[in-house]
Amino acid sequence: MELSESSRQEIDRLIATCRTRREAIVQVLEIVQRGQGYVGDEAVSYVANRLGVGRADVEDVLSFYPVYHRRPVGRFVVKVCRSLPCAHMGAARVVDHLSERLGVAVGQTGGDGRFTLLEVECLGACDRAPAMMINDDVFGPLTPERIDAILASLKDG
Amino acid sequence: MSDVRLTIDDREVVVPEGTTILEAARSVGIEIPHFCYHPGLSAPSNCRMCLVEVQGQDKLVPSCATAVADGMVVRTGTPRVHESHRSVMEFYLSNHPLDCPVCDQAGECVLQDYSYGWGSATSRFEETKVTQPVKDVGPDIVLYADRCIMCTRCVRFLREVSGTGELSVIHRGVRSEIHVAGDRPVTNPLAGNIVDICPVGALCSKDFLFKCRVWWLTSTASACPRCARACSIRVDSSEGRILRIKPRENAAVNGMWICDEGRFAFRQWHGAGRLDVPLVNGDRGFTHCDWDEAIALAARSLRQVAMRYGGESVAFIGSPWATIEENMLLARLFVSLGATMGSLWPAPAESPQRFPGFEISGEKAWNVAGARRTLMDVAGQLLTLDRLADEIERGRVRAVYALGGAYRGALVPCDDLGLELLEFFAIQTCFVTDKGLKANLILPGASPYEKVGTVRNERGVLQEVNAVMSPPGQARRDWDILMALAKALAATVDDDLTRAVLDRPAAQWNYTRSASGNE
Numbered sequence: 001m002e003l004s005e006s007s008r009q010e011i012d013r014l015i016a017t018c019r020t021r022r023e024a025i026v027q028v029l030e031i032v033q034r035g036q037g038y039v040g041d042e043a044v045s046y047v048a049n050r051l052g053v054g055r056a057d058v059e060d061v062l063s064f065y066p067v068y069h070r071r072p073v074g075r076f077v078v079k080v081c082r083s084l085p086c087a088h089m090g091a092a093r094v095v096d097h098l099s100e101r102l103g104v105a106v107g108q109t110g111g112d113g114r115f116t117l118l119e120v121e122c123l124g125a126c127d128r129a130p131a132m133m134i135n136d137d138v139f140g141p142l143t144p145e146r147i148d149a150i151l152a153s154l155k156d157g
Numbered sequence: 158m159s160d161v162r163l164t165i166d167d168r169e170v171v172v173p174e175g176t177t178i179l180e181a182a183r184s185v186g187i188e189i190p191h192f193c194y195h196p197g198l199s200a201p202s203n204c205r206m207c208l209v210e211v212q213g214q215d216k217l218v219p220s221c222a223t224a225v226a227d228g229m230v231v232r233t234g235t236p237r238v239h240e241s242h243r244s245v246m247e248f249y250l251s252n253h254p255l256d257c258p259v260c261d262q263a264g265e266c267v268l269q270d271y272s273y274g275w276g277s278a279t280s281r282f283e284e285t286k287v288t289q290p291v292k293d294v295g296p297d298i299v300l301y302a303d304r305c306i307m308c309t310r311c312v313r314f315l316r317e318v319s320g321t322g323e324l325s326v327i328h329r330g331v332r333s334e335i336h337v338a339g340d341r342p343v344t345n346p347l348a349g350n351i352v353d354i355c356p357v358g359a360l361c362s363k364d365f366l367f368k369c370r371v372w373w374l375t376s377t378a379s380a381c382p383r384c385a386r387a388c389s390i391r392v393d394s395s396e397g398r399i400l401r402i403k404p405r406e407n408a409a410v411n412g413m414w415i416c417d418e419g420r421f422a423f424r425q426w427h428g429a430g431r432l433d434v435p436l437v438n439g440d441r442g443f444t445h446c447d448w449d450e451a452i453a454l455a456a457r458s459l460r461q462v463a464m465r466y467g468g469e470s471v472a473f474i475g476s477p478w479a480t481i482e483e484n485m486l487l488a489r490l491f492v493s494l495g496a497t498m499g500s501l502w503p504a505p506a507e508s509p510q511r512f513p514g515f516e517i518s519g520e521k522a523w524n525v526a527g528a529r530r531t532l533m534d535v536a537g538q539l540l541t542l543d544r545l546a547d548e549i550e551r552g553r554v555r556a557v558y559a560l561g562g563a564y565r566g567a568l569v570p571c572d573d574l575g576l577e578l579l580e581f582f583a584i585q586t587c588f589v590t591d592k593g594l595k596a597n598l599i600l601p602g603a604s605p606y607e608k609v610g611t612v613r614n615e616r617g618v619l620q621e622v623n624a625v626m627s628p629p630g631q632a633r634r635d636w637d638i639l640m641a642l643a644k645a646l647a648a649t650v651d652d653d654l655t656r657a658v659l660d661r662p663a664a665q666w667n668y669t670r671s672a673s674g675n676e
Contacts, residue, residue: 054341055341056322056323056324056336056337056341057322057325059327059336060325063328064327064328064329
């Protein structure tokens with residue numbers, strides 16, 4: 001497990017401010033994911049032990065929120081909204097185009113570890129439908145040309 | 158706490174402050190349909206089945222989580238409420254496999270019952286149903302996740318009562334699923350209760366699976382023989398075989414739960430090795446004999462010893478696995494012969510097991526308190542087995558007659574008792590292996606599930622026990638064996654006693670009687 005010392009300290013500081021340990025689960029998982037990009041089995045055990053709750057309780061929260069990744073993801077996580085407004089505005093075409101350009105199927109990470117392509121529920125960007133999110137940034141309305149331009153502008157590092 | 162007065166379906170109801178609408182309705186026999194609510198657990202009010210109308214409130218309210226208020230007017234059967242039940246049921250049934258014909262729960266399934274009331278005969282659901290796996294949850298429990306309606310009773314039981322928390326809910330919405338964290342199957346000693354409280358056929362007992370349709374079962378109310386808590390139980394049997402055991406609610410004894418040891422305790426008495434004929438120990442070792450011969454031998458031997466050495470040289474040993482009545486008859490019979498020394502087999506002692514919402518007694522027999530008190534009442538004193546061994550060694554006790562009835566292997570090894578010094582030793586017991594007790598005569602008695610009588614638990618609560626089946630082969634109820642012996646000895650057995658026993662008003666013996674539990 002590669003959880004850094006600073007993540008561990010951050011977790012300890014957080015726990016100190018929580019009234020019950022159960023309520024800390026969401027935020028602790030967020031710290032873990034920010035630190036190592038995903039929440040693996042070892043991290044689940046670490047969090048359960050650290051909070052004194054069962055593994056089952058951690059997996060409960062973890063599986064409820066799609067924002068958490070259980071496996072390693074690419075440097076760029078591309079999330080395409082598939083909720084109703086975006087679907088009406090052509091989200092399926094966006095997914096097809098991205099899948100072709102990136103060479104990855106939905107739910108997969110490319111062999112070079114650069115991109116992970118996911119479908120998600122509402123991003124809260126219906127005014128820009130069809131929309132997608134790449135890491136922390138939201139983009140839309142999307143067209144094939146606009147997608148190509150966005151992908152070209154992405155910088156590793 | 159003060160009382161609150163409200164109206165439910167035009168009936169005046171008075172309940173303590175803080176009572177929920179659902180419980181208030183229940184107290185006057187009005188059943189509000191529900192899935193997630195369980196009287197022994199917290200109420201998350203997530204199933205939406207118990208919504209009712211409260212005058213002055215626009216929205217229907219969840220009755221399991223809404224406290225009563227003075228002057229509240231509740232209606233549980235208006236068209237709006239029924240419409241709500243119907244739409245909730247439509248959601249539950251849309252993804253349910255509707256596999257009642259192969260489901261163990263059919264016949265005692267809340268979802269099935271409610272579908273008669275509020276289910277639709279046709280489905281508007283045209284999409285593909287979400288299918289979920291069959292999962293192993295623990296050594297005796299299997300989860301048919303497809304049938305689960307996500308009431309979370311099992312999850313809450315494991316968090317609140319056993320405190321072990323093995324299960325949780327993963328994913329969400331229509332894909333929500335009861336989850337067993339891979340490294341921790343449900344193995345705690347209270348696990349079986351989650352099968353009982355599952356309102357549908359999702360959690361099933363592997364032991365009972367596909368054994369019998371529930372409507373063929375005969376239910377017998379009794380008490381659990383496994384430990385001194387003597388939990389109120391319901392024994393479900395078919396064709397003279399016990400198929401499963403479930404708790405009965407009894408606030409004075411076990412609340413709503415039982416432990417798995419008790420749930421499967423019948424296996425410790427039944428099956429291979431059960432003694433079903435009288436055995437007499439002669440020159441050729443143990444041989445079968447018939448009942449008349451066996452009883453005559455016992456009566457003759459006991460009378461001889463009493464005549465030769467005096468009545469006080471005959472001693473008796475009562476049993477914590479026998480009922481109060483059996484122990485009382487034993488003691489009265491031998492006291493009438495002049496016996497003054499009586500003892501009681503000790504129940505195996507283990508450490509008690511404590512959970513946040515339950516406790517398993519460490520004393521492994523149901524009637525320790527009842528047997529001890531009864532023997533003391535009649536004989537005036539009770540010797541420990543060590544003291545009895547002393548008396549045997551000193552030659553002051555020449556014959557012993559004992560009740561056994563313990564589960565396989567539970568009677569203490571008697572090597573230190575010096576029983577071989579006796580001129581006569583007879584025991585009523587359940588197992589061939591008790592031949593090791595070096596008795597002259599072994600009489601096949603009844604298991605706790607074959608007895609009728611009364612037991613008293615460690616908290617002093619008296620409970621009736623009822624026979625689920627007859628003893629196997631030639632075995633007899635211990636009461637009947639003692640009565641036959643009394644007759645052979647020409648001893649007068651108090652008419653009052655026999656009548657008291659047959660009518661079973663144990664109250665005459667100045668014991669506090671518990672309210673018997675509800676189903």
